[in-house]
Amino acid sequence: xxxxxxxxxxxxxxxxxxxxxxxxxxxxxxxxxxxxxxxxxxxxxxxxxxxxxxxxxxxxxxxxxxxxxxxxxxxxxxxxxxxxxxxxxxxxxxxxxxxxxxxxxxxxxxxxxxxxxxxxxxxxxxxxxxxxxxxxxxxxxxxxxxxxxxxxxxxxxxxxxxxxxxxxxxxxxxxxxxxxxxxxxxxxxxxxxxxxxxxxxxxxxxxxxxxxxxxxxxxxxxxxxxxxxxxxxxxxxxxxxxxxxxxxxxxxxxxxxxxxxx
Numbered sequence: 001x002x003x004x005x006x007x008x009x010x011x012x013x014x015x016x017x018x019x020x021x022x023x024x025x026x027x028x029x030x031x032x033x034x035x036x037x038x039x040x041x042x043x044x045x046x047x048x049x050x051x052x053x054x055x056x057x058x059x060x061x062x063x064x065x066x067x068x069x070x071x072x073x074x075x076x077x078x079x080x081x082x083x084x085x086x087x088x089x090x091x092x093x094x095x096x097x098x099x100x101x102x103x104x105x106x107x108x109x110x111x112x113x114x115x116x117x118x119x120x121x122x123x124x125x126x127x128x129x130x131x132x133x134x135x136x137x138x139x140x141x142x143x144x145x146x147x148x149x150x151x152x153x154x155x156x157x158x159x160x161x162x163x164x165x166x167x168x169x170x171x172x173x174x175x176x177x178x179x180x181x182x183x184x185x186x187x188x189x190x191x192x193x194x195x196x197x198x199x200x201x202x203x204x205x206x207x208x209x210x211x212x213x214x215x216x217x218x219x220x221x222x223x224x225x226x227x228x229x230x231x232x233x234x235x236x237x238x239x240x241x242x243x244x245x246x247x248x249x250x251x252x253x254x255x256x257x258x259x260x261x262x
Contacts, residue, residue: 003088003111007118012047012125016091022047023129026055035060035236035260038227039169041195041220042126043256044073044119049243050174050256056239057170057258058126067166068098068135069127070156070226072219073119074173075142081152082110084138088121092128098135101167104159105137107152114140119172119216127170137167144218146204152218153225160230171223173216175255181244187212188240188255195220195235195259198228220259227261236260 008014013022029052042057043050075081085102088095102109114120120138127134141152160167175191176184187210194202200221207217214220224235238260242253 001086002094003084003086003114005090005121006116007121008091010046011118011122014091019091019125020129022051023125026052027059030055030059035262036062037168037260037262038230038232039171039223039261041171041173041223041257041259042123043174044122044172045174045243045254045256049246049254053239053241053256053258054126057260058130060238060258060260061168063130065131065168067168068101068137070137070139070167070169071120071123072139072141072169072171072222073117074144074216074219075113075117075140076119076215077117078142079110079113079140080108080142081148082108082113082140084111084114085109086111088124088136088138090125090128092125095124095128095136098137098165101137101159101163101165104163105155106159107155114138123170123172141218141222146201146221149200149218149221150225152222153229156222156226157229169223169226171216171219173214173220175212175214175257177213177254178252181242181250181253184242184253184255188257192237192257192259195224198224198232198235198261200224224261232261234262236262
């Protein structure tokens, strides 16, 4: 049995033609890629708010990549870290899961925990649109301590080495939640600055220092660390924005960032 979409019609269009039209509009505005990123940070809010920034993230991947996309999303329900091994359906079709990579990953497979979580799901249509037929390895992360993030990164790096499967990694995360726009921008960009040198310890320190309410800081740290093991040298902020740019409400915003790890 496939994993059925849970937020189609809410976070993104349920109609395939409308979803493709929206995607085409997003990517028409991103321009050419050019980073050949090993991993990215991409937001997971409704596409009306964060879809354009997500498109900037995905445009950082080389268009000719032929491998598996490892998607790490935070659990908003407190479930433990686990993988999904069944195909994922979206309005754009069915995304096959890389069973071999999941097996080498050697973490718990728990389809129930993935059933209602949106943080991985909203990334899948972007992959389907740009990389038709690509396989995915969905991971949901519960405990987001630095130790847990480094442990997951080690699992991913080992799976890549042992399987020989080329991968790219997507860390699904929004940044600050429901604070004034000016505060969100200051705090988020301060935390993101630490990722320019791939310093996840400093990233965590700044998250705690400023109380940044990024929901996927663990997936970000895992992605960065795994990419660093594969030779990444730096991070680049591709685009930052807040929900105010769409809603016009600058008093309570959510921050979104597209970050490429190269």
